[in-house]
Amino acid sequence: MNEVENLKRFIDHTNLRNNISKEELRIFCKEAADFGFYSVCLQPYYVSDAFVLLKGTNVKVCSVVDFPYGSSPELVKLALVENLVKMAVDEIDMVMNVPAFVNKDYELVQREIRNSVVICHSHNVKIKIIIETGLLIPEEIALATQLVCQAGADFVKTSTGVISRGVIPKDIEIIKENLSGETKIKASGGIKTLNEILSYIQMGVSRIGTSRSVEIFKGLVE
DSSP: OOHHHHHHTTEEEEEOOSOOOHHHHHHHHHHHHHHTOSEEEEOGGGHHHHHHHTTTSSOEEEEEESTTTOOSOHHHHHHHHHHHHHTTOSEEEEEOOHHHHHTTOHHHHHHHHHHHHHHHHTTTOEEEEEOOGGGSOHHHHHHHHHHHHHTTOSEEEOOOSSSSOOOOHHHHHHHHHHOOTTOEEEEESSOOSHHHHHHHHHTTOOEEEESOHHHHHHHHHO
16 A cells, blocks of 8 residues: 555545535545545434445444534433444544533543443444544643543544634644553544645544545645
8 A cells, every 4th residue: 555545544534514415425425435535524414325325435434423512411422322323333523521521520521431432332333532622721631631541432533623723733742642541543623734644643643534635635646
């Protein structure tokens, strides 16, 4: 596998709009298959159709829980996780309970993540926890990373890219310093260039979320 193809396998090809038409979804999934991206990441409504469109490809299907605010009650979030698992998604990106975290209810934050991890892992589904770094000071990014790792999540994900700034290199530095266990890093939010992708991978990021995937890689090959 050459360098270009290897880079594509880091990409969660993302479209989290809630007004995607059937034709847009078809094109979106075809892009992921044609370029060989790791997954598509989309709203739960589109999951069933995405599975049909991606049948016979190596592209995985990822969806989101409580996106973008992370403020739903715990039982609601767990029910959403259960529902997606039953739909046989490959991965889930769930927003951490940001209101609970900023109000120092760390027990709730970690319990919610841990229970979601149990549900996902019992069905061989990976789960990424979005900590929304743009809303946190460095010490909070460090603590959130520790809580996510202790709860056994597969990835710490930086940002939704919706309600605050996207990822910056300092976020990755802090997360990496506080990472433990088998937890990896997903960088997301505002990633628009190949140089950014390369830089974050060199910093130790294992997955990249971007809605500009096609633009980035068309620029690379044209």
